[in-house]
Amino acid sequence: RDLLVLNGPNLNLLGTREPAVYGAGTLADVEAACRARAEAAGFDGFEFRQTNHEGVLVDWIHEAGRRGAGVVLNAGAYTHTSVALHDAIKGSGARVIEVHISNVHARESFRHHSFISPVAAGVIVGLGPLGYLLAIDALAEEAKR
Ligand code: DQA
Numbered sequence: 139r140d141l142l143v144l145n146g147p148n149l150n151l152l153g154t155r156e157p158a159v160y161g162a163g164t165l166a167d168v169e170a171a172c173r174a175r176a177e178a179a180g181f182d183g184f185e186f187r188q189t190n191h192e193g194v195l196v197d198w199i200h201e202a203g204r205r206g207a208g209v210v211l212n213a214g215a216y217t218h219t220s221v222a223l224h225d226a227i228k229g230s231g232a233r234v235i236e237v238h239i240s241n242v243h244a245r246e247s248f249r250h251h252s253f254i255s256p257v258a259a260g261v262i263v264g265l266g267p268l269g270y271l272l273a274i275d276a277l278a279e280e281a282k283r
Pocket of ligand 1: 147148149212213217237238239240241242249
Protein backbone atom coordinates (compact mmCIF):
# COMPACT_ATOMS: atom_id res chain seq x y z
CA ARG A 139 0.00 0.00 0.00
CA ASP A 140 1.11 3.55 -0.75
CA LEU A 141 1.17 6.56 1.52
CA LEU A 142 0.78 10.17 0.44
CA VAL A 143 1.61 12.96 2.88
CA LEU A 144 -0.02 16.10 1.50
CA ASN A 145 0.69 19.62 2.73
CA GLY A 146 -1.23 22.76 1.83
CA PRO A 147 -0.51 26.47 1.72
CA ASN A 148 2.34 28.15 3.59
CA LEU A 149 3.71 24.90 4.98
CA ASN A 150 6.74 25.42 2.72
CA LEU A 151 7.59 28.24 5.15
CA LEU A 152 7.97 25.94 8.17
CA GLY A 153 11.05 26.82 10.18
CA THR A 154 10.80 30.55 9.55
CA ARG A 155 7.02 30.94 9.77
CA GLU A 156 5.80 31.89 13.29
CA PRO A 157 8.29 29.57 15.02
CA ALA A 158 6.55 30.13 18.37
CA VAL A 159 3.47 28.42 16.89
CA TYR A 160 4.95 25.92 14.44
CA GLY A 161 8.44 25.25 15.81
CA ALA A 162 11.88 25.66 14.26
CA GLY A 163 11.87 22.50 12.14
CA THR A 164 11.54 22.81 8.36
CA LEU A 165 9.19 20.91 6.05
CA ALA A 166 12.26 18.96 4.87
CA ASP A 167 12.74 17.83 8.49
CA VAL A 168 9.11 16.70 8.65
CA GLU A 169 9.55 14.88 5.32
CA ALA A 170 12.64 13.01 6.54
CA ALA A 171 10.90 11.91 9.74
CA CYS A 172 7.79 10.82 7.80
CA ARG A 173 9.85 8.88 5.25
CA ALA A 174 11.65 6.95 8.01
CA ARG A 175 8.36 6.22 9.78
CA ALA A 176 6.62 5.07 6.57
CA GLU A 177 9.51 2.72 5.75
CA ALA A 178 9.47 1.31 9.29
CA ALA A 179 5.70 0.84 9.03
CA GLY A 180 6.10 -1.13 5.81
CA PHE A 181 4.48 1.12 3.20
CA ASP A 182 5.42 0.15 -0.37
CA GLY A 183 5.39 3.68 -1.71
CA PHE A 184 5.88 7.02 0.03
CA GLU A 185 5.36 10.47 -1.40
CA PHE A 186 5.57 13.77 0.45
CA ARG A 187 4.17 16.83 -1.32
CA GLN A 188 3.37 20.49 -0.68
CA THR A 189 1.36 22.98 -2.71
CA ASN A 190 -0.04 26.45 -2.17
CA HIS A 191 -2.90 25.73 -4.60
CA GLU A 192 -6.28 24.37 -3.55
CA GLY A 193 -7.06 22.63 -6.85
CA VAL A 194 -3.75 20.79 -6.76
CA LEU A 195 -4.73 19.33 -3.38
CA VAL A 196 -8.07 18.29 -4.91
CA ASP A 197 -6.23 16.49 -7.74
CA TRP A 198 -3.88 14.74 -5.31
CA ILE A 199 -6.79 13.49 -3.18
CA HIS A 200 -8.47 12.09 -6.31
CA GLU A 201 -5.18 10.37 -7.17
CA ALA A 202 -4.99 8.84 -3.68
CA GLY A 203 -8.52 7.52 -4.06
CA ARG A 204 -7.68 5.88 -7.42
CA ARG A 205 -4.47 4.36 -6.04
CA GLY A 206 -6.06 3.25 -2.78
CA ALA A 207 -3.30 5.15 -1.00
CA GLY A 208 -3.56 6.30 2.60
CA VAL A 209 -3.36 10.06 3.06
CA VAL A 210 -1.96 12.23 5.83
CA LEU A 211 -3.35 15.69 5.09
CA ASN A 212 -2.35 19.02 6.57
CA ALA A 213 -4.47 21.30 4.41
CA GLY A 214 -3.29 24.46 6.21
CA ALA A 215 -5.76 27.31 5.99
CA TYR A 216 -7.84 25.49 3.34
CA THR A 217 -8.98 23.30 6.25
CA HIS A 218 -11.15 26.16 7.39
CA THR A 219 -12.43 27.32 4.00
CA SER A 220 -12.58 24.52 1.48
CA VAL A 221 -15.81 22.78 0.59
CA ALA A 222 -13.89 21.52 -2.47
CA LEU A 223 -11.51 19.50 -0.27
CA HIS A 224 -14.44 18.13 1.73
CA ASP A 225 -16.10 17.01 -1.51
CA ALA A 226 -12.84 15.59 -2.91
CA ILE A 227 -12.34 13.34 0.12
CA LYS A 228 -15.99 12.26 0.12
CA GLY A 229 -16.12 11.71 -3.63
CA SER A 230 -12.80 9.91 -4.08
CA GLY A 231 -13.20 7.59 -1.11
CA ALA A 232 -9.61 8.38 -0.08
CA ARG A 233 -8.75 7.37 3.47
CA VAL A 234 -7.52 10.60 5.06
CA ILE A 235 -6.14 11.46 8.48
CA GLU A 236 -6.21 15.21 9.13
CA VAL A 237 -3.19 16.64 10.92
CA HIS A 238 -2.39 20.08 12.29
CA ILE A 239 0.91 20.98 13.88
CA SER A 240 -0.62 23.61 16.17
CA ASN A 241 -3.63 23.17 18.45
CA VAL A 242 -6.12 24.97 16.23
CA HIS A 243 -8.71 24.92 19.04
CA ALA A 244 -6.47 27.04 21.26
CA ARG A 245 -6.10 29.67 18.53
CA GLU A 246 -8.36 32.14 16.70
CA SER A 247 -12.02 31.09 16.41
CA PHE A 248 -11.75 31.00 12.58
CA ARG A 249 -9.47 27.98 13.01
CA HIS A 250 -11.98 26.05 15.12
CA HIS A 251 -14.07 24.80 12.21
CA SER A 252 -12.73 22.23 9.78
CA PHE A 253 -14.35 21.20 6.49
CA ILE A 254 -12.02 18.17 6.50
CA SER A 255 -12.88 16.66 9.90
CA PRO A 256 -16.37 15.32 9.01
CA VAL A 257 -14.90 13.30 6.12
CA ALA A 258 -11.58 12.34 7.76
CA ALA A 259 -10.93 8.94 9.32
CA GLY A 260 -9.34 10.75 12.27
CA VAL A 261 -7.88 14.05 13.38
CA ILE A 262 -4.63 14.84 15.20
CA VAL A 263 -3.99 18.41 16.34
CA GLY A 264 -1.51 20.24 18.52
CA LEU A 265 1.25 17.63 18.84
CA GLY A 266 3.69 19.29 16.46
CA PRO A 267 5.31 17.24 13.68
CA LEU A 268 4.81 14.12 15.83
CA GLY A 269 1.18 14.23 14.68
CA TYR A 270 2.27 13.27 11.14
CA LEU A 271 4.11 10.23 12.50
CA LEU A 272 1.18 9.09 14.63
CA ALA A 273 -1.10 9.42 11.60
CA ILE A 274 1.30 7.25 9.56
CA ASP A 275 1.24 4.61 12.31
CA ALA A 276 -2.57 4.67 12.38
CA LEU A 277 -2.85 4.19 8.60
CA ALA A 278 -0.31 1.36 8.75
CA GLU A 279 -2.27 -0.40 11.51
CA GLU A 280 -5.48 -0.14 9.48
CA ALA A 281 -3.78 -1.56 6.39
CA LYS A 282 -2.84 -4.70 8.36
CA ARG A 283 -6.42 -5.42 9.36
C1 DQA B 1 -2.17 24.43 10.44
C2 DQA B 1 -3.24 25.23 11.18
C3 DQA B 1 -3.99 26.12 10.21
O1 DQA B 1 -4.98 26.87 10.92
C4 DQA B 1 -3.06 27.08 9.53
O2 DQA B 1 -3.76 27.85 8.58
C5 DQA B 1 -1.89 26.41 8.90
C6 DQA B 1 -1.23 25.33 9.64
C7 DQA B 1 -1.28 23.61 11.42
O3 DQA B 1 -0.60 22.70 10.96
O4 DQA B 1 -1.27 23.90 12.63
O5 DQA B 1 -1.44 26.79 7.83
O6 DQA B 1 -2.79 23.51 9.56
